[in-house]
Amino acid sequence: MKQVTLKDKTFGISYPENEIQADIDVLASKINWDFHASEETPIFLSILNGAFMFTADLVKRVSFPCQISFIKLSSYKGTKSTGNVNELIGLNENIEGRSVIIVEDIVDTGITLSKLFAELSKLNPKVIKVATLLYKPDAYKGTIPIDYIGKSIPNEFIVGYGLDYDGIGRNLPDIYTLISE
Numbered sequence: 001m002k003q004v005t006l007k008d009k010t011f012g013i014s015y016p017e018n019e020i021q022a023d024i025d026v027l028a029s030k031i032n033w034d035f036h037a038s039e040e041t042p043i044f045l046s047i048l049n050g051a052f053m054f055t056a057d058l059v060k061r062v063s064f065p066c067q068i069s070f071i072k073l074s075s076y077k078g079t080k081s082t083g084n085v086n087e088l089i090g091l092n093e094n095i096e097g098r099s100v101i102i103v104e105d106i107v108d109t110g111i112t113l114s115k116l117f118a119e120l121s122k123l124n125p126k127v128i129k130v131a132t133l134l135y136k137p138d139a140y141k142g143t144i145p146i147d148y149i150g151k152s153i154p155n156e157f158i159v160g161y162g163l164d165y166d167g168i169g170r171n172l173p174d175i176y177t178l179i180s181e
Helices: 017-035 052-059 111-121
Strands: 003-006 009-015 043-048 067-077 080-089 099-107 127-135 148-152 175-180
Touching: 003 175, 017 052, 017 127, 017 148, 043 052, 043 111, 052 067, 052 099, 067 111, 099 111, 111 127
Parallel strands: 043 067, 043 099, 099 127, 127 148
Antiparallel strands: 003 009, 009 175, 067 080
């Protein structure tokens, strides 16, 4: 599909599935390199709902023992960030002294990431790394370093591959950019 209509909006394909998977291969290779000699078991902390597909595809390519957990944070309503982060589901694992790899679907303003990073830092992890499939450098206002980036994109609204518009579109295997409201 070159275009898809979700509710009242039309989106055009901008990041095909084969390119997504190729970029995940590259990300996984970098993470494998960084942790290949480690004696520890890092924890991948996936941010729901959007990162579930990316997390599944990424950790299948990880070549070292790891743990996976999920946390749900939200700052979006419709196509806009509300500016407020609401923690919905918390972390249950002990991360003290452990390497944590935050897995994000997209980093745009950095509001969600900054809140999560601050909360995780209170739990005394060894290190916190950030892996994101998508990064919007023009929208990013944060100071947290992004360690692993799949693709930098313009500051546009997108759906597909886990990302949604009002709860729909997550199941699309490709990523689409908003072309008409």
